[in-house]
Amino acid sequence: MILALRALGVGDLATSVPAIRGVRAAFPGETLALAAPAWLTPLVDLIGGVDRIVPTDGIAPRRRRLVAKVAVNLHGRGPESHRLLQAAKPAKLWAFANAEAGHLDGPAWTEEEHEVRRWCRLLHHYGVPADPSDLSLSIPDARVPAGVTIIHPGAKSPSRRWPPDRYAAVARQLRSLGHRVVITGSASEQDLAVRVATASGLPRDAVFSTSLRELAGLVAHARLLISGDTGIAHLATAYATPSVVLFGPMSPHRWGPPAGRPQHRAIWHGTRSEPGDASGPGVHPALLAIEPSEVCAEAGNAIA
Incomplete structure (x- = not known):
């Protein structure tokens, strides 16, 4: 074994x-x-x-x-x-x-x-080849809507959570451009997801609570993902789903999408010489430096 x-x-x-x-x-x-x-x-x-x-x-x-x-x-x-x-x-x-x-x-x-x-x-x-570009996952057989734009406001630590009102601003702008926006979150993030949906004028049924298998299927069939530096962003990479990922304490040079994939856009206003505290109690300053207009612009670039 x-x-x-x-x-x-x-x-x-x-x-x-x-x-x-x-x-x-x-x-x-x-x-x-x-x-x-x-x-x-x-x-x-x-x-x-x-x-x-x-x-x-x-x-x-x-x-x-x-x-x-x-x-x-x-x-x-x-x-x-x-x-x-x-x-x-x-x-x-x-x-x-x-x-x-x-x-x-x-x-x-x-x-x-x-x-x-x-x-x-x-x-x-140890003499074993491994291809760093081999990131794809199989698409699960899950009954999920196709072509949605996913906004995922949650993240494990507070330092990596962009403010809910800014996610809501992005949701409103994307809806005005014809996107079908849904908000996702884990069981512990449902209150946050509802806050974003309410602030953006979305109905309650736009908030999705999914199993991990369903979440993978949702991302695989999505039009676009917008999230912080958290697990769902890596699912977008695995399925080549266009994404905009917002980085705060951690550099995308360490955890971001691979280079050479223009459909994945990483936004970061930090510096590699001053790594942040990924477990800090408040939103990291590099994340707070990101404005909704910048995210919307990158969303357009991701799906262009």
């Missing part, structure tokens, strides 16, 4: 797709197990090639005996994630070098590296 660890969220999983496929291709006859949250299973299914999902608390031998020929850390630089995989007693560990975890044979960690290329480089170090 080959065991890979990527125990984070939607965007984190989407950026590891090329690396997961590289591991799959390198061990065609082996069972590939992915240690990840169970709620991500619908998205893992859209990647293909993963044989089983393992909860992270099931890695350690005391809970479940896993016999891994190779354990691949696609989660972080260590030491905690290295030690979690080492607890499974794999014959080999592929991971970035970390002296604290006693793992020295991996490549050095580069903080400012793009997340997709980071994990491809890790595999290249």
Whole structure:
């Protein structure tokens, strides 16, 4: 068995797709197990090639005996994630070098590296090719409307949430241009989604609460996505759906859409020399510097 660890969220999983496929291709006859949250299973299914999902608390031998020929850390630089995989007693560990975890044979960690290329480089170090452009996902069979413009105002941390009134201003402008606008959000973001819809004059049924599989289908068939730097933006990249992504504390050079795809527009007014606090309590100044008129202009460029 080959065991890979990527125990984070939607965007984190989407950026590891090329690396997961590289591991799959390198061990065609082996069972590939992915240690990840169970709620991500619908998205893992859209990647293909993963044989089983393992909860992270099931890695350690005391809970479940896993016999891994190779354990691949696609989660972080260590030491905690290295030690979690080492607890499974794999014959080999592929991971970035970390002296604290006693793992020295991996490549050095580069903080400012793009997340997709980071994990491809890790595999290249161990002689496994991985194509950083291989980001596509299968389109799920989900009953969702086609051709909508999605506005997704939520994000995990407050520092990455553009003000609701500005999203509403964008929604009003796009509606005036003929877009069918819908507002999406997770279960915990429904109040925020309703606020944006109400402020933009949209009816309550324009607020969508979807499963992860339905959300992927909605993005795959959408006309345009506008969101902050959060997981849904990576779904737009996976489906080549035109998008405008608003960045605040984190640079698009690390988490943005790949270069050479003009249908994906990243807006950022920060500096690479002054990284922000992605977990800060308030909206990041770089995000506040973005105006609705700029977003609407980029939306036109994305779908041109």
